[in-house]
Amino acid sequence: MIKEFMGNDFLLDNEPALRAFEAADKMPIFDWHCHLSPKEIYENKQPADIAYLWLGGDHYKWRAMRSCGIDEKYITGDASGYEKFKKFASIMPCLIGNPMYHWSHLELRRYFGIYDILNEDTADDIWNRANAAINAGGFTPRELIEKSNVSHLCTTDDPADSLEYHILLAQDDSFKCKVLPAFRPDKALAVEAPAWKPWLNDMENRAGRKIESFVALCEVLKERIEFFDSLGCCASDHAFTYVPYEEATADELEIIFNKGVNGEAISLVEADKFKTALLQVLAAEYAKRGWVMELHMGAMRNNNTAMFRKLGPDTGYDSIDDKEIAQKLSRMLDSLAVEGNLPKTVLFTLNPKDNYVLGTMLGNFQSSEAESKIQFGSAWWFNDNIDGMREQMKTLGNLGALGKFVGMVTDSRSFLSYPRHEYFRRILCGLMGDMVAKGLYPNDEKALAKLAEDISYNNAKKFFGI
Numbered sequence: 001m002i003k004e005f006m007g008n009d010f011l012l013d014n015e016p017a018l019r020a021f022e023a024a025d026k027m028p029i030f031d032w033h034c035h036l037s038p039k040e041i042y043e044n045k046q047p048a049d050i051a052y053l054w055l056g057g058d059h060y061k062w063r064a065m066r067s068c069g070i071d072e073k074y075i076t077g078d079a080s081g082y083e084k085f086k087k088f089a090s091i092m093p094c095l096i097g098n099p100m101y102h103w104s105h106l107e108l109r110r111y112f113g114i115y116d117i118l119n120e121d122t123a124d125d126i127w128n129r130a131n132a133a134i135n136a137g138g139f140t141p142r143e144l145i146e147k148s149n150v151s152h153l154c155t156t157d158d159p160a161d162s163l164e165y166h167i168l169l170a171q172d173d174s175f176k177c178k179v180l181p182a183f184r185p186d187k188a189l190a191v192e193a194p195a196w197k198p199w200l201n202d203m204e205n206r207a208g209r210k211i212e213s214f215v216a217l218c219e220v221l222k223e224r225i226e227f228f229d230s231l232g233c234c235a236s237d238h239a240f241t242y243v244p245y246e247e248a249t250a251d252e253l254e255i256i257f258n259k260g261v262n263g264e265a266i267s268l269v270e271a272d273k274f275k276t277a278l279l280q281v282l283a284a285e286y287a288k289r290g291w292v293m294e295l296h297m298g299a300m301r302n303n304n305t306a307m308f309r310k311l312g313p314d315t316g317y318d319s320i321d322d323k324e325i326a327q328k329l330s331r332m333l334d335s336l337a338v339e340g341n342l343p344k345t346v347l348f349t350l351n352p353k354d355n356y357v358l359g360t361m362l363g364n365f366q367s368s369e370a371e372s373k374i375q376f377g378s379a380w381w382f383n384d385n386i387d388g389m390r391e392q393m394k395t396l397g398n399l400g401a402l403g404k405f406v407g408m409v410t411d412s413r414s415f416l417s418y419p420r421h422e423y424f425r426r427i428l429c430g431l432m433g434d435m436v437a438k439g440l441y442p443n444d445e446k447a448l449a450k451l452a453e454d455i456s457y458n459n460a461k462k463f464f465g466i
Contacts (some may be wrong), residue, residue, distance in 0.1 A: 031152070033183070034409070050112075064098065074087040103417075103419060141368060150418065156385055162206070181232075184237060185221065200217075207223065238293070242324070246272040246273040284339070288343060372400070393428065404454075
């Protein structure tokens with residue numbers, strides 16, 4: 001029997017899966033890792049058209065269009081929104097097996113009420129109907145967030161950010177979703193990067209004083225953590241190819257700091273010494289406040305130099321790295337645990353070869369301070385597809401406590417991305433239903449519903465202290 005395309009039983013192959021999804025689907029969304037703009041949420045402007053909503057800044061779609069031979073003019077160039085939308089529609093039939101095919105149709109259905117299949121033939125009609133819906137209202141950032149039943153979201157914010165829009169949003173009682181900052185000190189840690197010195201200048205301007213030593217940098221960052229905390233921050237986020245661990249003396253750290261200030265070459269070992277020491281300082285502050293530390297590992301960024309020079313970062317030229325991560329990650333977590341400074345932590349890998357590395361690393365550092373204090377983060381970026389999500393959850397189920405999992409992250413700059421949570425919840429419930437069908441878990445509707453509700457929302461809310 002051929003199933004209906006994306007019907008009510010989409011990804012749900014039996015009765016236990018369907019019943020579990022009924023429970024999951026009712027839960028709110030806690031979007032604890034995203035890249036939405038607090039400025040855009042505050043200003044709450046009406047979008048111009050579906051091309052603006054769908055294609056602006058979405059490097060997932062850009063990569064797919066490039067793979068199908070679409071000229072850059074229609075991706076990041078000066079073509080009209082209509083032309084870009086038409087080109088994207090034209091490649092849709094080629095995306096069989098790509099989660100973007102499902103995401104796109106979920107978004108058309110959930111926000112626009114459009115159940116037609118998007119392709120070159122239907123593009124004009126869908127363009128007109130979607131834009132008519134947008135023009136009728138209900139598509140501002142806040143309205144889309146509220147339609148998506150989002151209770152809280154955590155943006156991604158540099159320590160030097162003013163957080164002015166978080167302050168304004170916190171004062172606005174008319175918007176029920178809580179928009180919280182998340183501390184992202186990647187630029188502070190990247191002492192070897194050309195952008196570090198300009199960032200330090202920005203940080204000095206924000207702090208209102210010179211930062212002339214590693215010790216002074218740590219003090220300023222502690223002050224910024226306190227400021228973020230005052231606005232409800234409950235999470236920090238760090239992007240590493242691998243989590244560093246190299247021990248250093250205080251004198252060595254000051255030498256490396258001064259090299260960064262003076263624009264001198266910094267070796268890989270020196271950079272790792274700096275990152276290690278600074279991350280240890282920051283993690284201790286997170287632990288004091290009950291924050292969650294997120295560690296994202298495994299991205300190889302900006303691979304295409306010519307396009308990086310033309311378009312900059314986050315434009316679709318990143319991929320998966322294959323470095324070994326276990327030894328240094330273990331030493332970093334252990335160094336924090338020994339001092340009583342290990343915060344609640346979520347470990348993400350972009351390389352699925354490391355699923356079992358992280359799945360076993362969790363058990364080394366669990367404690368009664370929090371349920372599943374060390375979490376295995378959801379399948380991320382290139383892995384947030386059916387196979388990637390199932391494999392991540394199967395790994396966690398095999399090695400840990402899947403029932404305590406904190407679930408999905410949107411990890412997106414688009415206000416139309418929230419159906420990805422439905423996608424995740426369907427995959428989760430389908431996986432549980434498969435286990436029941438194979439006799440691997442009891443056909444207990446109450447137990448399955450609780451698991452679905454907890455993994456979809458309750459666990460994350462509790463873990464992040466909301």
